[in-house]
Amino acid sequence: MDIERKWQKKWEKAEIFQANPHGDKKLFLTVAYPYPSGAMHIGHGRTYTVPDVYARFKRMQGYNVLFPMAWHVTGAPVIGIARRIQRRDPWTLKVYQKVHKVPPKELEKFTDPEYIVEYFSKEYKRIMKAMGYSIDWRREFKTTDPQYQKFIAWQIKKLKKRGLIRKGEHPVKYCPECENPVGDHDLLEGEGVAINQLTILKFKLRDSYLVAATFRPETIFGVTNLWLNPKEKYIEVKVDGEKWIISEKSYKNLSQQKKDMKFVEEVNPEELVGSNVKNPMTGEEHPILPAYFVDPEYGTGIVFSVPAHAPADYIALQDLKKDRKLQKKYKLENIERIKPVNVITTEGYGECPACETIEKFKIKNQKDPRLDDATNELYKIEHAKGKMSQHIPEYSDKPVAEAREEIAEHLKSEGKADEIFDFAEHPVICRCGSRCIVKIMENQWFIKYSDKEWKNLTLKCLNSLKIIPEEVKANFEYYIEWLDDWACARRIGLGTPLPWDPKWIIEPLSDSTIYMSYYTIAPHLKRLPANDLNDKFFDKIFLGQDNKLKIDEKLANKISNEFNYWYPLDWRLSAKDLIGNHLTFHLFHHSAIFPPSKWPKGIVVFGMGLLEGKKMSSSKGNVVLLSDAIEAHGADVVRLFLMSSAEPWQDFDWREKEVIGTKRRLEWFREFGDKISNMIGSKRLSVSKTPEPSSFIGKWMMARINLRIREATKALEGFQTRRAVQEAFFLLRKDVDHYMKRIGDHVDEEVKDVLRYLLSVWIRLMAPFIPHTAEEMWEKYGGDGFVSEAPWPKLHEEFISLEVQRAEEIVQDTIKDIMEIKKILNIAPEKVHVYVAPDWKWRVLEMAYDMDKPDIGALMGRAISEGIHDDKKELVDFIKRILKDTLRGEYPGRVDEYRILSDAKDYIEKEVNAEIIIHEDAEYDPEGKAKNAIPYKPAIYLE
RNA sequence: GCGGGGGUGCCCGAGCUGGCCAAAGGGGACAGGCUUAGGACCUGUUGGCGUAGGCCUACCAGGGUUCGAAUCCCUGCCCCCGCACCA
The missing domain is CATH 3.40.50.620 (HUPs)
Structure with missing residues (x-):
């Protein structure tokens, strides 16, 4: 810290x-x-x-x-x-x-x-x-x-x-108490609730209108009746010279949107029930009926009923048909005769989609909470796939989405409809405790995007x-x-x-x-x-x-x-x-x-x-403060974790356990620096001098270091911080571990050169992620100036040799194969004989890579004509084998397996815990295993 | 609804310009080393089977293209994100 x-x-x-x-x-x-x-x-x-x-x-x-x-x-x-x-x-x-x-x-x-x-x-x-x-x-x-x-x-x-600024009006969430527009963060309840635009349709009753709000003006053709909630208060208001009847609770909201709306008097809803209103589209007469599902706060508190397409309307109608008392109370007659009227045809549904949906959801009455789901489902399906039914004049066969717009426009232009805004859900409550409404802001300035x-x-x-x-x-x-x-x-x-x-x-x-x-x-x-x-x-x-x-x-x-x-x-x-x-x-x-x-x-x-x-959410308390994280783990740990757990554009997940894991890895890095500097003495890091090792493993290490430089640089160029850390830290660490294991305790000048170079490169590769640790190490091991200003490691592409890397793979694969055979046979051999592939196999392989589409016949033909190998049986077996799984990708080139394996002999012996005898010819081969050798995969015999 | 992105092994997550992918890396679990029994650290194992390096089953489900598919195409199911006056 x-x-x-x-x-x-x-x-x-x-x-x-x-x-x-x-x-x-x-x-x-x-x-x-x-x-x-x-x-x-x-x-x-x-x-x-x-x-x-x-x-x-x-x-x-x-x-x-x-x-x-x-x-x-x-x-x-x-x-x-x-x-x-x-x-x-x-x-x-x-x-x-x-x-x-x-x-x-x-x-x-x-x-x-x-x-x-x-x-x-x-x-x-x-x-x-x-x-x-x-x-x-x-x-x-x-x-x-x-x-x-x-x-x-x-x-x-x-x-x-x-000319990119204009003036206009705009609906906003508004708190009448605070007299201000409110944002989501100002709300006690109703966060994220959308403002919806609703069409209102005017149903004439004597000299006034009952105005019903809807999302689905196209269903106007299927109206059978109007609903209002007789338990609620209704009022008459004056708008633009017209008399409207709406619920009292909707007045607050609507009066902010229709600027000249004036309260006239209260209306007794009980007296309205039973009268008939006129459909603004068709001119038909519909009765006003009572329903308790009608929310007086939503829209206008008046709903028109389309039982064929609205599950709520259908079930309310059913309820009413069963309720003789209610019918009597309001002197309702001929309720039985009200039948759903189809207006929308949708594949998979019949004349009355609402009835089918009610049955599907097994809804019993209008108080059923599943009613919302049913309504929603049908709404979506009809909107997406429905078409206006054949018998509808002018609009027949039109997709619902289109018809909806056109019908609303048409009615509005004739003064038979209007529009209002309302919240998608109620209530929306300001932090001050009062109910919010939708207000139309006038004289608002707009940027004309x-x-x-x-x-x-x-x-x-x-x-x-x-x-x-x-x-x-x-x-x-x-x-x-x-x-x-x-x-x-x-x-x-x-x-x-x-x-x-x-x-x-x-x-x-x-x-x-x-x-x-x-x-x-x-x-x-x-x-x-x-x-x-x-x-x-x-x-x-x-x-x-x-x-x-x-x-x-x-x-x-x-x-x-x-x-x-x-x-x-x-x-x-x-x-x-x-x-x-x-x-x-x-x-x-x-x-x-x-x-x-x-x-x-x-x-x-x-x-x-x-x-x-x-x-994560501050308002829910589900956060870890950055200052606490730094306090607990240190800035470099936090940085490294944040950069390595996900790419910037992905969601990252802060997991305490993994953060601690990151901390340990950082400590490891610091200790590794000490370990290296002890091994090589306290000489300066070689920033400009690049070692040129002659051993296989030294070349291999140089290849890997440069491979990581290349990949990490490429990743960082594209802001792939996670990938960059993977390459520059985790994968390089794996390589280094391997190298250390491989060199054992043979620390000669070459090894020192490689390690000095490694440390110098590594500190710089890590510097963007863990700048403090990197500076400290840079200084400690003799780097010049700030590592923050040091040159980014130079890539030596020439070290990244496919051949060298392939050579090390052969060593590793050979060890793995020996271990596997040991495991299967469950024995501990004293000697392990390793046979490298003979020259002719390499020649056949090269031949195969040379051909466009190698097949057994062609390969056999060429091999025989060139006299590569006399034993035809062996030849054909080998060709079959390489055709099956070796010939993939790019030919990595021929490598001297004998030299590679001999070079790694001590290491292999230590790993497999047995004496290794490497054969160039199969002069000793009691069980005839040598023939299994193929390029890159030596044959093995345990004894 | 509209638009965008996804579904990979116990978990997170890479791969997804087709072959070297039983699939990187991390976490967890298990075993061993170390240690005062712990913590930390190190090593190994972590789909199944197998008396010679192999085989089988696997990357949401189903179908297709191909010599060959986690990777390409189609169908279905499921998940996440944005849709505004809010920084």
Whole structure:
């Protein structure tokens, strides 16, 4: 732990992560800046470690790397949090005490939203430093800085000038008590509940209308009656000169959507029951009937009944038919005569799909909880596969999905229908305790992502960049296509006011689309008065316009040059769930504001974090704080674990047990360093000198080291951190273990050279992942300067010889074969005879590889004609054998098996615990085993 | 519903441009070494069968292409994620 702090201080003092323009190999990467409303947990740890690892890797490769960080403090959540803290809301207090571990003294100050973000951004910064991130902190800013606000104002004005901003209205979740729109985090109940658009159909009753809300306007042709709940209160309201009858409970919601809606009087639902209303489509008369399943809060509290297609309607009708008392009470007659009317034909269903569904689900009455499932199932099937039935005028044979739209449009245009919004589920309750409603926000500002031309430009931008992983590209395409106009301003929260309509605050996703460019100039702007940073200034800096500025021209040129040096952004990293908004906006805005040469060049998308297999969630307390993890295991362990347990775009799972396993492996690495340095003496690591061993195993080790360099480098280039760690650590470790076993105690100069080289390479390969440990070892074993600035291990492709690796495989396979035979025979032989394949077998093999499609006949023919081997029986047996399983893949080339095995003789003897006799000719072969030898697979005889 | 991604050995997870895949790596379990019995560490085993290095059964289920499929195609079942004004 002290080691980690020590190196963090040294880095800071040496300013090695401060990036200034120089040289032409630059790399600029950013990761989504945090919204500091809570403590940093291990999920965040992964998010910020990935870019750090990549930044460190690229720095070692000689790039001038810029990795900056800032704080996204714009938005509403902290306002709500502060309010709840002030109110001493027990749930909020508990979360902040127990989950975010805020000390009581600090928590007291959390009634100020600004303080919350200040507290947590400090905390974040502290932990980011403790994690060893190679961030250039000079560029730090927060999104409420006056200079940044100037930048945001410039950006949004730019869009407005391009005609990409418009005004309109928009439905939102709204708390009438707080008089504010509410987000999911503001809710006590009803998180994630969607807002649905419903069609309302007007059924005329005398001089007023009963308005029924529905998702399925197309079923209007199958209406048999209307339902209302006689236990609830109903009222008459005036809308646009019309009289509507709705439930009292729906009034609150609807009155926020129909601005001129006025309460007129209460209506007794009991008196309505039994009267007839007129169908707006067909003009038929339908009776109003009582039903208790009708939810007065949902829609309008009035439902029209389509018993053929709605299970609830059907069962309610059945219930009513059985209930003589109720019929009598409301003087209902001819109830029996009401029959379901089919309107939709769906394959697999008959005249009355609702009846069939009721039977399938075995539903007894309208109080059955399974009724929802039944309704849902039928709804989905009919929507997906249903067609309007033959007898329906104008719409017959039309798919339901189409007919639905057309019918609603048609009725609306005739004034017989309207639309409203409602929550998909009730209730939705604000943290203040009151029920939320859907409110139509008027005069809302929108960014016009629906603009066709803009979409095309953005698609072009998308096609010009690299996306990791590639699969999510389809996702981007989909979102660009699908994205509609975005409400880009809010009435509450921290942020930048809209320049032309300052009572609106620019919404947080809209103010973080091109801010990466801001990092490139942030250090300078900090020292300039915000008022001097007008639009002309940004036009000059970012777009190269030749403007007269309030600030010194030389300085402005310098700033502009720095922007041009760093931009475009090479990599943007962000989470998977932000593809649909932030990342897509990022592309939209860049394409609208910057020329193609400044468009982003790459995007990396992250997965989520799991904790012991369960989804992490701060609000549920299911998190491990990053600071606790560092405390318990050390930053390098946390880093290594996070990087090795999953690729960035996959979900990772924090399992304490495996974290501890990672810790042990890291300790092993440190100890291994000591072990090696003891073996080779305390000489300097050989960074530039590459050994050239002459022994097989030495060559093999060099091949493996370089193979790992190659693979780890390739993996890191593609942000495959897990793969890189596998190669650079686990697999290399396996190779090294093997090498150590192979050399036994023969430590000669060659071995020392190889080990010195190995250690030097290995520390550097691991440095991006475990920078503190790597620095410590680098220093200890005599590396030059910081390992963070050391050159990335150079790949010597020439060492990666297939032949050398194949040779070692022969040794290993031979041992394995001997062991297997020993096991089967259950004997402990004194001597093991090993026979290598004779020359003629190699020649036949080469011949076989030479042919396009080797078969027995052709091979035999050629072998005989060339007189390769006299014994035809042996020849044909061998050919059969190699045709069966040897001829696969690429021919690795002929190897000198005798030399290889002789070279490894001592080792093999130790492994199999018997004397090894290697035969080039089968001069001693009592059981005739030698004939089994084939290339790469010597014959074996135990005695 | 729309869109995206998946189903691999006890668990996690690689492989999935077809052959060297009974399938990397980790975890767990078992056995042995070490040690004061423990912890840590090291070694080995971890689908079945087998008296000569082999055979059989396996990568959700079913079908197909191929000399050959975990890998390609079709069908079905199941799972996960996003769908907005929320960072």
